[in-house]
Amino acid sequence: NVRRIWLSAQQQKGLPLLLQGLAEALGEDVVHGRLILKPEMGRLRAGLYQQGVVLAENYDDNGESCLEIRIPKHDFCRLVSASDMDPEQLLEQISLLS
Numbered sequence: 001n002v003r004r005i006w007l008s009a010q011q012q013k014g015l016p017l018l019l020q021g022l023a024e025a026l027g028e029d030v031v032h033g034r035l036i037l038k039p040e041m042g043r044l045r046a047g048l049y050q051q052g053v054v055l056a057e058n059y060d061d062n063g064e065s066c067l068e069i070r071i072p073k074h075d076f077c078r079l080v081s082a083s084d085m086d087p088e089q090l091l092e093q094i095s096l097l098s
Contacts, residue, residue: 005017005018005021015052016051016052016053017052019072020052020053020070020071020072023072029072029073029074030070030071030072030073031069031070031071031072031073031076031091031094031096032069032070032096032097033068033069033094033095033096033097034066034067034068034069034094034095034097035066035067035068035069035090035093035094035095036060036064036065036066036067036093037064037065037067038064039063039064039065041065041083041085043082043083044079044080044083044085045065045067047079047082047083048067048069048071048079051071051075051079053069053070053071053075054067054068054069055068055069055070056068068097069094073091076091077091
C-alpha cells in the first residue's frame with residue numbers, strides 16, 4: 001500500500017501514483033502482477049509507462065517484455081481495450097503478486 005506520495009506540479013510527476021493510492025484507499029480492484037508482452041504489443045507497453053504503473057521491466061530470451069505492473073483494474077481494462085485486445089484474456093495471463 002502507498003503511504004507517501006511525492007508530487008511535483010512543476011515537473012508534472014507523481015500524479016499517477018497519487019491516483020493509484022487513492023484507488024487503493026477507496027478499495028478499488030488493483031492488478032499487481034507480472035505481464036509478458038510480445039514485441040507487437042508496444043502500444044499497450046507505452047500506455048502502461050505513460051500511466052506510470054510499470055514497477056520493473058526485463059526481457060526474456062524471445063525478446064518479450066516482462067513487466068511488473070500495479071494498476072487499478074478498470075484502468076488496465078481501458079488501456080488493453082484501446083490497444084484492440086481483450087482485457088479478460090490478458091488478465092488471465094498475469095502472474096499476480098500480493
